[in-house]
Amino acid sequence: MECVRECSQSVSGTHVGQAALLGTEGDMWDPDEVARVCYERYNALPRRGKPEGGREWTQLAAVVQVTRCPDTHCVLKEVVALGTGTKCIGRSAMSPKGDVLNDSHAEVIARRSCLRYLMEQLCVVMRGGHSSVFCRADQTGKWRIRPDVSFLFFCSHTPCGDASIIPMTESKTQQRPLLPPANQESAHGDRKRSAESETSGVRKRLRVNRERDVGDDGMSVALGSVCVEVSLAEQVCDVHRTGAKCVPGMPSDPRGPGRDFHTVGALRVKPGRGEPTLTLSCSDKLSRWCTLGFQGALLSHFLQGGMYFSAVVLGKCPYSPHALHRAISRCASVTGLPAGFSPHTPELLQSSVEFTHGRTHTLQSHDALQQGRVVPCGAAISWCSVSSQPLDVTANGYKQGVTKKSLGTPQARSLVSKVELFHSFLKLLELTDDSELPDSLRGKDLSSYLDYKVAADEYQQAWTGLRTQVFTLWPQSPRELLHFT
Ligand SMILES: [Zn+2]
Structure with missing residues (x-):
């Protein structure tokens, strides 16, 4: 019954403008409903970072949390994280301070935004509160997703790389x-x-x-x-x-x-502005998340096993379920991963509802004489369901609108940059009682971002398994870019 109460509270508290939708189990994965709830969440955001109508376009991705109530069979679909963007920076613009977003494709921004949401939910349980996502797992200091909760991934367009x-x-x-x-x-x-x-x-x-x-x-x-x-x-x-x-x-x-x-x-790297990037395509990243989980190395310290998407839903766009399945399931044969990690092939669905700020729609409504060329929007929007500063708009990897002089300062950083996510993780660690420390963080002298990533031994074992069995040519991030604290 607790779930019903939450469902109704959530819906009455948020309603359409906040993009939450209460339905029944029968339409749990209805792709049109998933698309609509994501577009509504996007539409409810302020104008900042959105494309200029009729001239610019962008792509949208989102993480949708689905909560089922076993008693009433009602299902709540709620957007918990969202990203827009189409850009990626080249090797030379990458920063050893972890303060620049290398990859601002919508899928990547949405996942990183979701990490902020998950970290806040973990802070809630660490403080003894009630989280709508996590419950205690059996290993010391570990948490797992509540049995009534699952996550969907939505993209307004087929992910770049192999699936395209x-x-x-x-x-x-x-x-x-x-x-x-x-x-x-x-x-x-x-x-x-x-x-x-x-x-x-x-x-x-x-x-x-x-x-x-x-x-x-x-x-x-x-x-x-x-x-x-x-x-x-x-x-x-x-x-x-x-x-x-x-x-x-x-x-x-x-x-x-x-x-x-x-x-x-094939594994593919994203194009940058004339310069090759070291950033893997969204098809490759999605395939990796479907094997190692989308929680990443840092959060895996606190989680028992990986977190996986139950379904991937695409908006109306050029799409082939065969190509998307091929791209995602390249890891399906991987074996021997640590307990809690295994390849998961999500259900693949397409909606017939189009993203109005996408390329197709923009081209259709474009007046070439008046507005010149149709171009991708340079900004990336990150939003997630957290209590403080849910919105974060960037351009060229930094907060949008920062002056040249402030580049490199904390004010210029995106809240979903590596260094900011690392600091949120360290705050989570501060909240953790010594008796509640997971084994992977006990008795170790760790200080840098790289230290904490490497210490996530089960996640790293899973990654090694994936890399040695399937993704043998996945380029390693240069270590010198990961030593920040
Ligand atoms: Zn992409």
């Missing part, structure tokens, strides 16, 4: 001309069904692929030309492209015509 290499198929025998604009909505509406049918082996579908283009940040975008497939004898004629390049050590893409352009299943 989406086959475009055509039938030799029956290809139809472009649909008039009036029919496009129904064509889009059928997309979800067509994507679903791909996994069930039904080969009759309707596909929408207009103008192929590579976004300014190199993300694959394929929108527009409409080809209708009705034959069983369809074949892959091309693939959507990703701007993320194969990691060093891996043969590069053949860049041949059509479907021979890309290698599939």
